[in-house]
Every structure is written in structure tokens, then in C-alpha cells.
Amino acid sequence: MRENVVALQRDDGAKVCAVVKADGYGHGAVPCAKAALSAGATWLAVALVEEAQVLRDAGITAPILLLSEPPSGAAEAILDLRITPFVYTSAFVQALQKAALARDVTVDVHVKIDTGMGRVGVTPDVLGAFVHTLEGLDRVHVDGVGTHLARADEDVPDAVAETHRQIDMFGSCMEMLAQAGIRPSFVHAANTAGALRYAAARNLNFPGVDTTTLLRCGIGMYGLSPSGDVAAAKQGLKPALTVTSSVSFVKPITTGTPVSYGHRWRAPHDGYVATVPIGYADGVPRALTNVGAVFVGGRKAPIVGTVTMDQLLVFLADTPVEVGEPVTLIGHTAGEEVLQVEDWADAAGTITYEITSRLTARLPRQYLSD
Numbered sequence: 606m607r608e609n610v611v612a613l614q615r616d617d618g619a620k621v622c623a624v625v626k627a628d629g630y631g632h633g634a635v636p637c638a639k640a641a642l643s644a645g646a647t648w649l650a651v652a653l654v655e656e657a658q659v660l661r662d663a664g665i666t667a668p669i670l671l672l673s674e675p676p677s678g679a680a681e682a683i684l685d686l687r688i689t690p691f692v693y694t695s696a697f698v699q700a701l702q703k704a705a706l707a708r709d710v711t712v713d714v715h716v717k718i719d720t721g722m723g724r725v726g727v728t729p730d731v732l733g734a735f736v737h738t739l740e741g742l743d744r745v746h747v748d749g750v751g752t753h754l755a756r757a758d759e760d761v762p763d764a765v766a767e768t769h770r771q772i773d774m775f776g777s778c779m780e781m782l783a784q785a786g787i788r789p790s791f792v793h794a795a796n797t798a799g800a801l802r803y804a805a806a807r808n809l810n811f812p813g814v815d816t817t818t819l820l821r822c823g824i825g826m827y828g829l830s831p832s833g834d835v836a837a838a839k840q841g842l843k844p845a846l847t848v849t850s851s852v853s854f855v856k857p858i859t860t861g862t863p864v865s866y867g868h869r870w871r872a873p874h875d876g877y878v879a880t881v882p883i884g885y886a887d888g889v890p891r892a893l894t895n896v897g898a899v900f901v902g903g904r905k906a907p908i909v910g911t912v913t914m915d916q917l918l919v920f921l922a923d924t925p926v927e928v929g930e931p932v933t934l935i936g937h938t939a940g941e942e943v944l945q946v947e948d949w950a951d952a953a954g955t956i957t958y959e960i961t962s963r964l965t966a967r968l969p970r971q972y973l974s975d
């Protein structure tokens with residue numbers, strides 16, 4: 606992860622804002638936040654106030670960007686935890702003003718502009734009105750401005766054109782904010798795909814102010830591909846995570862013998878079936894039924910039969926393995942081919958993000974260093 610942060614940050618002055626929402630995309634928010642900060646990331650980002658609380662409880666003092674507005678009732682918690690929220694509704698900034706005034710403090714916010722993602726944010730047509738609201742709130746200080754790219758991970762001409770259009774639109778919005786006297790310290794548009802593929806999103810200039818461009822990177826920091834069009838490996842990023850287990854049971858199997866729910870697989874010839882005590886309740890997609898593969902005893906062995914809640918089965922054509930033999934599901938055993946989160950995602954018809962963020966709490970995490 607540290608190497609990935611360095612690779613994403615390059616040497617152009619843009620700084621990584623390490624996105625550790627959803628428990629660090631399943632990798633563990635606190636160790637990932639610490640690793641990212643130690644490698645040069647200057648900010649962290651989360652989706653929920655509760656996620657920021659976990660980081661603060663762990664003693665992390667770095668600035669934290671809250672990627673969406675929480676309910677207005679969370680204004681107090683924002684102050685308590687010293688979180689910087691993205692803001693885009695007058696109701697929420699007014700709640701912040703009220704809470705800050707009561708404590709006689711000022712609260713930093715980043716204005717979220719919706720230049721085309723269409724999810725949350727102030728659309729350019731109502732930006733003037735929102736700025737007008739902010740002008741009346743002396744305890745709310747705009748220290749950053751951001752937008753989010755909808756199609757930076759796609760390698761097709763209209764996605765490229767749309768991404769440039771979003772970045773240009775963001776530029777126009779920054780000009781408008783500059784004219785209204787707003788002087789932020791931070792500007793940001795890029796997610797991982799934006800940071801890797803759009804130089805313009807790494808070097809945003811707010812008129813008349815010396816700002817730092819932040820790169821809100823999640824998936825790339827974990828070394829995983831944002832999409833099939835943006836392969837992490839080609840970008841010099843390396844997966845941080847491995848998923849391992851060990852064999853819990855082994856038996857010989859004869860030609861035609863079915864295994865697991867629905868008898869969706871039958872042995873094509875005599876061999877051995879090994880049971881691995883990991884299943885969909887740990888985050889192995891059930892869609893890997895009869896599709897995925899693992900490494901066990903130095904061999905690649907196909908996942909056979911239905912993946913169950915707690916266990917899955919693999920076929921060993923020639924020789925058995927011992928109970929207790931290590932099994933690699935993601936990552937690699939020395940000298941072996943690397944099993945990729947990307948392959949699970951393809952097999953399950955989803956994206957890397959969904960695979961790792963669904964690794965459940967039941968799966969123990971171990972960190973090689975911290």
C-alpha cells in the first residue's frame with residue numbers, strides 16, 4: 606500500500622487523500638490509514654461519521670474528508686471529531702453554523718460541486734445561490750472545493766470527452782467561487798482512475814490562490830483495478846491483500862460422484878476433493894461456484910460445486926493434500942501464478958471494489974507490518 610500511495614502521488618505536487626471508507630475497502634481502515642499517511646498521503650476520506658470516529662478512536666489526527674453530508678443531527682459530531690465534510694445543502698451548512706456558533710468555533714468545509722456525477726453536490730446552476738447562503742454563515746469556512754468524475758475509468762471516446770467536460774466545468778465553477786471571494790486551500794476532482802489517466806485532474810488551479818490538488822484515491826491504493834479498462838498492474842500498482850485458508854478435510858472421489866448443494870458438479874474422473882473452510886459469509890462470492898480456482902500444495906485446483914456459506918470444495922485430479930495444507934485464494938504462493946481480485950470480480954459479474962468491501966468481519970485480518 607505504501608508503494609501504491611507513492612506511485613499515485615508521483616512528484617507533481619498533488620497529494621493523496623487516502624479513501625478508507627467501508628473499512629478500507631475491506632482491508633481494515635485503521636492500518637490502511639496509517640500506512641497511507643506514513644507513505645505521504647496528507648488526508649483521509651470516509652463516507653460516514655461513524656467511520657471517522659473509528660479513525661479518531663485509533664489516535665489518527667490527520668484531516669478527514671467526509672465524502673457526503675450526514676444528517677443535520679451529526680453537526681455536533683463533525684465538530685467533536687474535527688472532520689471536514691463535503692457540503693452541498695443550505696440545511697446542513699446552517700446546522701454547522703449553529704453548532705459552531707454555540708461553541709464559538711469555526712468549521713472547515715469543502716464544497717461539493719456536481720459537474721456530472723449526478724449523485725450529490727451543488728449543480729452549477731444553483732452554485733451562486735449556495736455561495737450566497739455560505740456568505741451569511743460566518744462560522745463556516747470553505748477550505749476546499751471538489752467534484753467527482755463519473756467515467757474516468759472508461760476507455761471509450763465519449764467517456765474521455767465527458768471527463769474533460771467535467772474537469773472544464775469544475776474550472777468554470779472555481780472561477781465563479783473565486784469571484785465570490787472564496788479562497789480554498791484544497792481542490793480535488795480525481796478518484797484513482799482520474800489520478801492515473803487525467804493530468805488535468807492532478808493539477809487543478811483555483812484562480813488567484815495557491816491551492817493543493819488532492820487525489821481522492823481508494824482502489825488504486827489497495828493495488829486493484831478501477832475497471833477492466835484501467836488495469837492496476839499496467840499502472841505499476843500492486844495488490845496489497847491476500848486471502849488464504851487451509852484444507853480442513855480431504856477425500857477420494859470416483860468418476861461421476863456429485864458434491865455440494867444442488868449437485869452442480871460431478872467428478873469428471875477419479876481424484877480427490879479437498880474442503881476449504883471459507884465461504885460466501887466470509888466474502889467468497891457464491892458466483893465462483895464451478896468457476897474459480899485456488900492454489901493448494903503448489904497446484905492450481907478448480908473450485909467445484911456450489912460455494913456454501915462456510916466452506917467450498919476444490920478438485921485435486923491426481924494426488925491428495927494433507928489436512929492443514931495452506932490454500933491461497935487471492936494473491937500468490939511463492940513462485941505461483943497470482944490469483945487476482947479482478948478474476949473474482951469478472952466471475953461474479955462485478956467490480957473489484959465490491960469483492961474486497963464484502964470480505965466480512967469473520968475473516969481475520971493480519972498485517973505484515975504497521
Ligand SMILES: *Cc1c(COP(=O)(O)O)cnc(C)c1O
Nearest residue numbers: 624672753796797821822823824
Ligand atoms: C469512493 C470515492 C472515491 C474513491 O474512488 P476510487 O475509485 O476508489 O479511487 C473518491 N471520491 C469519492 C467522492 C468517492 O465516493
